[in-house]
Amino acid sequence: MDKWLKKESVKTQESASVSSSPHCGKSTSNDHDGPGKSLTKKRKYDDDYIKYGFTCIGDQECPKPLCVICGDVLANSSLKPSLLRRHLETRHPAQLDKPVDFFKQKLAEKKSDITSFISKASTDHENALEASYHVSYQVAKASEAHTIAESLIGPCIKDVVHCMLGEKAAKRIDMVPLSNNTLSQRINDMSNNIETTIVHRVKNSPYYAIQLDESTDVANLAILLLFVRYVNEGMVEEDLLFCRPLEERTTGEDIFNLTNAYFQEKEIDWSRCLGICTYGATSMTGKYTGFVARTKKVASKVSWTHCSIHIQALTTKHMLEGLKEMLVKAVKMVNFIKSWPTNSRIFHVLCEEMGSIHDCLLTHTEVRWLSQGKILVRLFELRTKILVFFNSHPFHLASCMENNVWLQSLAYLADIFSRINDLNLSLQGLNITVFNKLQFWGSCLENNQAECFSNLHDFLAEHKLQLDQCTKTNIIAHLKGLCTTFRDYFPAISGDNDWIRNPFDDTTISTQILNTEEKEKLIEISCDYELRRSFRNLSLINFWLSLRNEYPLLAEKAAAVLLPFSTTYLCEKVFSSYAHLKTKYRNRLDAEPDLRLYLSPKVPDFKELCRAKQASQQKRARS
Known part of the structure; x- marks a missing residue:
């Protein structure tokens, strides 16, 4: 027994040595898992x-038959x-006598199917990525919360696709990533893409102008907005350049440091800036430390x-005592009705019963200039x-509504105020026509011609009244006070720049x-009929x-006047x-990316982003 065991051991060792010889005619693999293990x-x-x-x-070392x-797919041991x-005989007897070309054709079809499957999977992934960007863009354009895509838009799309295209197509909708964090990343990517485009155009523009303003948001952050007007392909464009928080104070130094840091980061040249438009606060217009200085x-x-909207708001502050007192009484009447919910509801029903076009009053807010x-x-x-x-x-002020003199002032x-609102809405700046109109209106009233004021004229005609002399004087x-105030804020314009407004006037x-x-x-321009047509x-x-x-x-002198x-x-x-x-x-939201997509008319390059x-x-996969 011992002799037999020893002999077998020797045979096993000899067999192992032969099989491991590099001159062995058969190609085998010598994977030894340990002593005493058999060879595979x-x-x-x-x-x-x-x-x-x-x-x-499979790999070359251990291929598997397909x-x-x-x-x-069979095991490697089946490669016999x-x-x-x-x-072939047991599973596919009908193809037993087929020629080799038949099986080669089947092999080509199999490779094509595998390639198309891989290509389709890759295409689906790319389409899902692009779809995710499109949905994120629409969410930002609608200024909605980022969670709406996963909670509402995604299920709605899946239901529509399921009803129209079937369950198989609806399952592919699950490939589109629409989570809250994913949408935030997509919106940041698209915002950066648009910002890069805007910065590139500003850097290539021969000159540009900016406007800026600061305010405080719901989280008590001081936010600085900066818009830029620049030249792109011969046309003027306006875009939001940045929306950044001021970390501590809102002094002129802080505002300038934030703006200058952004310009240096983006390599925007200050020397090509022609104009700055701001309001008249000291932090902006201070002689030595203001932002402009x-x-x-x-x-x-x-x-x-100086922003003309703010200026025109200031001009309305200067009113005669009689008119100012009348305005205060009007506000008190509105507040009596609007501040009490019961009064507001009763007044609403009353207006409906009387067939009025409007069924409620409006409230007055000092901040809202319209x-x-x-x-x-x-x-x-x-x-x-x-x-x-x-x-x-x-x-206690009800008697005013029966006083024709008080109603004339109203x-x-x-x-x-409606005329001034129209002026603000048209965004007119320094315009001498405003002062001519004020003087014209005053002369009309002196001649008892109230047609330039539609409400006043209709009221006088309806009640067959003459304008009260005291009201006329006020x-x-x-009007004269308004004209003087406008002149203080808007100095008279000289004719030196008339050539810009009409270069064809001799x-x-x-x-x-x-x-x-x-x-x-300028003479050459005025004689060019093609330019006259342009x-x-x-x-x-x-x-x-x-x-x-x-x-x-x-052109540069004209741009310095017109571009700001x-x-x-x-x-x-x-x-x-x-x-x-x-x-x-959403008080922790970084609103700049959403705001840029919401405001900008530019559409991000979705293909480049993908x-x-x-x-x-x-x-990342390679690393």
């Missing part, structure tokens, strides 16, 4: 096996002609413009309904602001920008959008 033979695939309907998959007909033929040290060509005119117009339109309401709900204020004095050539060479160029078809700023290559000196903003209207409007985006429920995202994912 690894078979190789031969191209002749295709006649049995088999190809191979049936090109049914797709079954007899076993392969047995599979600091900017002029790095931008020699820059000029400052509300003062609207409240007075609505109050004057509903005066008969208010009088009926006061008959059943006594109020009608005038409703008209004059109105004329108020009288503008004698302006003193142009030298001899520039006057000669002048009629283009806006004023775009007309002068179109001459930048041919008449660079004149005249108001901070864009900032005022965007702060309303900002308040809608960042609410008390390529960048896929390249980033492949790089």
Whole structure:
């Protein structure tokens, strides 16, 4: 027994030594898991096996046979002609006598199916990524919370696809990532894409102008908004450049440091800045430490413009005592009805029963510069309904609604504030026509012609009244005061820049602001009939920008006057959008990316974003 065991041990060792010899004719694998373990033979695939309907998959060291007909994968030990033929005879007897070309064709079809499957999976992933960007873009354009995509949009899309295209297509919708964090990343990517485009255009623009304003949001953060107006392909464009928080204070130094740091980061040249439009606060306009003063040290060509909306709001503050007292009484009447919910509901029902077009009053807010005119117009339109309401709900100022003299003043204020609102809405800046109108209105009232004030004229005609002499005196004095106040804030415009407004007027050539060479160029422009036709078809700023290559000196001087903003209207409007985006429920939101997508007319490059995202994912996978 012992002798037999010893002999077998010797045979095993001899067999192992022979099989491990490098001169062995058979290709085997010598994977020893440890002493005493038996050897495992690894078979190789031969191209002749295709006649049995088999190809191979896996690595070269341990290939596995794959049936090109049914797709079954066998073990490496089955790589024997007899076993392969047995599979063909038992599983596919109908193909037993087929020629080799038949199996080669089946192999080509199998490879095509595998390639198309991989390509389809890759395409589905790319489409899902692009769809995710599109959904994120629509969420940002609608200024909705990022969670709405996963909670509402995704299920709605899946239900629609399921109903229209079937369950199989609906399952593919699950491939689109729509989580809250994913949407935030997508929105940041798209915002950066648009910001890069804007910064590139500003850097390539020959000159640009900015407007900026700061305010406090719901989280008590001081937010600085900056808009830029620049030239792109011969046309003027406006875009939000940044929306950044001021970490501590809101002094001129802090505002300049934040803006200058952004300009240095993006490599924007200060020397090409022609204009700054702000409001008149000390932090902006301080002589030594204000933002404008600091900017002029790095931008020699820059000029400052006071926002005309804020100026016109200031002009309305100066009123005669009689008119101011009348305005206070009007506000008290509105508050008596609007501040009590019961009164407001009863007045609403009363207006409906009396067939009124409007069924409620408007409230006045000092911050909203259009509300003062609207409240007075609505109050004057509903005066008969208010009088009926006061008959059943006594109020100490109810007698004013029966006083024709008081109503004449109310009608005038409703008209004059509406005119100022129209002026603000048209965003007119320095315009001499405003003062001429004020003087014209005053002269009309002196001649008892009230047609220029529609509400006042209709009231007088309806009741067959003459304008009260005291009221007339107050109105004329108020118009003169408005004219004087406008003159204080808007100095009279000299005729030196008339050549910009109309370069084809011969009288503008004698302006003193142009030298001899520039006057000669202006004469050439005025004699060019093609330019005259372009002048009629283009806006004023775009007309002068179109001459930048041919008449660079004149075009630059015209751009320095026309390019700067005249108001901070864009900032005022965007702060309303900002308040809608960042609410008390989203008080930790970084609103700049959402705000940029919400405001900008530019559409991000979705294809480029997808390529960048896929390249980033492949790089992470390789690392």
